[in-house]
Amino acid sequence: MRDEPRPHDDVAALIPMLRRVIGARVDDAATADDLVQETLVRVLAAAARVEPGMLEPYAIVTARNVVASLWREQDRHRRNRHRVVDLDLPDSPDQDLLASEERTAVAEALARLTDRERATLLAHEVSGQDTRSLAAEQGSTAGAVAAQLNRTRARLRVEYLLVRENVEPPTERCRPVLLALSGGDRRRQREVDAGRHLLECDVCAQLSQPLMERAQPRDDEVRIPISTDADIVAARQAARELAARLGFARTELTIIATAVSEVTRNIVRFAGTGEVVVELVDRPRRGVQVTARDTGPGIPDVEKALADGYSTYNGLGLGLPGARRLMDEFAVVSEMGRGTTVTMTKWCGER
Numbered sequence: 001m002r003d004e005p006r007p008h009d010d011v012a013a014l015i016p017m018l019r020r021v022i023g024a025r026v027d028d029a030a031t032a033d034d035l036v037q038e039t040l041v042r043v044l045a046a047a048a049r050v051e052p053g054m055l056e057p058y059a060i061v062t063a064r065n066v067v068a069s070l071w072r073e074q075d076r077h078r079r080n081r082h083r084v085v086d087l088d089l090p091d092s093p094d095q096d097l098l099a100s101e102e103r104t105a106v107a108e109a110l111a112r113l114t115d116r117e118r119a120t121l122l123a124h125e126v127s128g129q130d131t132r133s134l135a136a137e138q139g140s141t142a143g144a145v146a147a148q149l150n151r152t153r154a155r156l157r158v159e160y161l162l163v164r165e166n167v168e169p170p171t172e173r174c175r176p177v178l179l180a181l182s183g184g185d186r187r188r189q190r191e192v193d194a195g196r197h198l199l200e201c202d203v204c205a206q207l208s209q210p211l212m213e214r215a216q217p218r219d220d221e222v223r224i225p226i227s228t229d230a231d232i233v234a235a236r237q238a239a240r241e242l243a244a245r246l247g248f249a250r251t252e253l254t255i256i257a258t259a260v261s262e263v264t265r266n267i268v269r270f271a272g273t274g275e276v277v278v279e280l281v282d283r284p285r286r287g288v289q290v291t292a293r294d295t296g297p298g299i300p301d302v303e304k305a306l307a308d309g310y311s312t313y314n315g316l317g318l319g320l321p322g323a324r325r326l327m328d329e330f331a332v333v334s335e336m337g338r339g340t341t342v343t344m345t346k347w348c349g350e351r
């Protein structure tokens with residue numbers, strides 16, 4: 001039995017934040033309560049479509065939209081007070097016109113990509129050329145081409161929305177935020193402080209909702225939520241399978257799987273919950289990178305925890321020092337009370 005966190009719990013945890021966001025915009029307490037509930041209903045309904053970990057930015061945007069639609073409604077009532085008939089009929093747009101506008105928007109968004117981005121994307125999506133043969137043409141690797149395609153798709157989605165909504169991003173921070181949301185890249189979202197920007201920027205709050213729903217999972221990355229021993233096995237297998245694509249030798253696959261086991265076991269034992277992200281990287285060379293994050297108590301003395309012979313639990317396993325010896329790159333960042341992130345990489349073809 002897996003102990004999957006229920007979307008319901010995650011959504012309920014958003015309530016204090018939603019009260020702050022909505023309370024800052026709506027004076028009347030009863031109306032604010034209604035809007036918090038309306039937001040929760042919408043977020044809950046969308047929870048399954050939203051990328052894991054994207055629920056909070058999604059909820060921020062939903063809250064803003066719920067408040068904005070209340071304002072629009074009030075404004076419409078004010079403007080239409082003199083009318084006998086409510087003219088707010090449901091839209092019945094000309095379907096052909098709509099289709100042709102969509103095509104124009106796609107064409108313009110494509111024109112905003114670089115020549116190389118556009119050529120690779122069209123070769124892949126329209127001509128059906130696979131990443132391996134694209135890689136051979138470009139003197140690159142299939143993994144690198146796949147990662148580039150994902151970045152290009154993320155950019156295309158952003159540019160398409162900007163064209164379709166006919167908006168120019170008002171600040172220099174907008175595009176980086178929208179790209180981070182579009183690519184579903186949470187590390188990048190933190191770097192650009194996407195959650196804060198969504199609170200401050202009307203344009204991005206309006207545009208980002210479809211981006212968060214549409215972001216596609218990458219095929220060169222696997223995310224495993226960690227809370228039980230069964231998740232340790234899942235993380236180990238995922239790392240092994242992904243690394244096998246790069247042509248690691250069997251012994252190296254075992255080494256990678258062992259290191260993943262160790263850092264994942266640390267999460268289960270000391271933090272309770274967290275996640276492991278395994279991804280293929282191509283810079284500075286090909287390899288597999290593992291990021292293990294938790295929101296546990298943190299490690300008081302990282303130096304000591306990494307010292308050889310130090311085992312965080314008695315006698316069993318290799319602990320962090322063992323995992324460090326097994327991998328080529330290894331870094332630990334820990335903050336007391338906030339959690340620990342271990343990042344480790346194994347390069348392909350290195351001894």
Ligand SMILES: [Zn+2]
Pocket residue numbers: 169170171173174175177197201202203204205
């Ligand atoms: Zn913005």
